[in-house]
Amino acid sequence: MPDSTTDRDLQEGISRVIAQLTAAVTNTGLYSADHPQVAQYADKAYGVLDELLALRPEITVLLIGDDLVADQKPLPPGAYVTNFVRIMKRKAIERLTFVAGLPRAEFGALIHDLASPDAAMVRSTAFIKLGKVELRVKTGTDAAQQSGPVSEISPEDYEALISLSATELNELKDLYLNIKKHRKIDVRGVDEIVKSFVASVRQESNPLSLLASLKSAHEYTFTHVTNVGILTMSQAEALGFKGEQLHQIGIASLLHDVGKLFVPAEILNKPGKLTPEERSIIETHTVKGARYLMGLDGIPKVAVLAAMEHHMKYDGTGYPTLKGGWRPNIVSQIIAISDVFDAMRSRRSYQEPFTIEKIAEVLKNGSGKSFNPALVDHFLKLIRR
Numbered sequence: 001m002p003d004s005t006t007d008r009d010l011q012e013g014i015s016r017v018i019a020q021l022t023a024a025v026t027n028t029g030l031y032s033a034d035h036p037q038v039a040q041y042a043d044k045a046y047g048v049l050d051e052l053l054a055l056r057p058e059i060t061v062l063l064i065g066d067d068l069v070a071d072q073k074p075l076p077p078g079a080y081v082t083n084f085v086r087i088m089k090r091k092a093i094e095r096l097t098f099v100a101g102l103p104r105a106e107f108g109a110l111i112h113d114l115a116s117p118d119a120a121m122v123r124s125t126a127f128i129k130l131g132k133v134e135l136r137v138k139t140g141t142d143a144a145q146q147s148g149p150v151s152e153i154s155p156e157d158y159e160a161l162i163s164l165s166a167t168e169l170n171e172l173k174d175l176y177l178n179i180k181k182h183r184k185i186d187v188r189g190v191d192e193i194v195k196s197f198v199a200s201v202r203q204e205s206n207p208l209s210l211l212a213s214l215k216s217a218h219e220y221t222f223t224h225v226t227n228v229g230i231l232t233m234s235q236a237e238a239l240g241f242k243g244e245q246l247h248q249i250g251i252a253s254l255l256h257d258v259g260k261l262f263v264p265a266e267i268l269n270k271p272g273k274l275t276p277e278e279r280s281i282i283e284t285h286t287v288k289g290a291r292y293l294m295g296l297d298g299i300p301k302v303a304v305l306a307a308m309e310h311h312m313k314y315d316g317t318g319y320p321t322l323k324g325g326w327r328p329n330i331v332s333q334i335i336a337i338s339d340v341f342d343a344m345r346s347r348r349s350y351q352e353p354f355t356i357e358k359i360a361e362v363l364k365n366g367s368g369k370s371f372n373p374a375l376v377d378h379f380l381k382l383i384r385r
């Protein structure tokens, strides 16, 4: 970016664009697309956007949870953000990219399409690209490696692969024990753990080498969250999440199953098949976890969402069943992949661990239904490099 524009200017500019765009869309609903009020807002939004696009070839806004993220940072909260989030959700748009050269008329057409009260799809154009979050794999590893065969790691190998320090693992374990005892946690403790996890993930290009192994049955939940944390932070880092967002995703991953602490251990650790009733009790860990986290200070919103949504499938099925065509947010979608991966590669009393090859097959088969297809592709590249 040219020196004349700071990151803050860019964020501010994007905020103004979104505010004016939201006003234009809302007013189209109130009046009509050709009302002068609409044109005024649209002109203002377009004017600022045009200036920004003179500095950057593309401006992208992502929908992550209930936040709008531009230039890797959430836009400061405000009524227009809430309204624009609602508009994006209604149209199932997670990513909105404006490309330099955008004609005014095309911008006007976007406003018109966004204003229609139904869920009718808004089409991408050459200058306005819409869609689900688009992914990129971290560069720096060679392409041959990424498309190479699946590296086969035997279950025995996992045992020897723990490379997080004992201190890091013990801190996380203490945190879980404390939740169980006092049902309260110090968020600063989680912050510290996430920091050391992020540092480990950054050093390793393949997250599989960081996974912890299961030592005993009752350590399952703890070992599982450790691994889901590593796999999730590793995916998020490679997807380009940085700073505070990456940190919040880390917190969300380590706390995704916190609700399991409020489910009777004898059901949770029961070997063999569960009765339908036991199954539905286990399923409450999502809502219980979300409710618990909501009552704590300093927990990012995305962690509450992830606790709630990590067993929801990409197509909105799964559990819990939520009203109004609810779809899991991108962070929950990332965690869902880590979650299933770790569950399948773990040895349980009733299950032999799956091979990586087999897990890749399950993920691919569920692509587009259970899992976000772009995230599956990205994840498979990540564990194969």
Ligand SMILES: [Fe+2]
Binding pocket: 256, 257, 285, 310, 311
């Ligand atoms: Fe879970």
Ligand SMILES: [Fe+2]
Binding pocket: 224, 228, 256, 257, 339
């Ligand atoms: Fe889980």
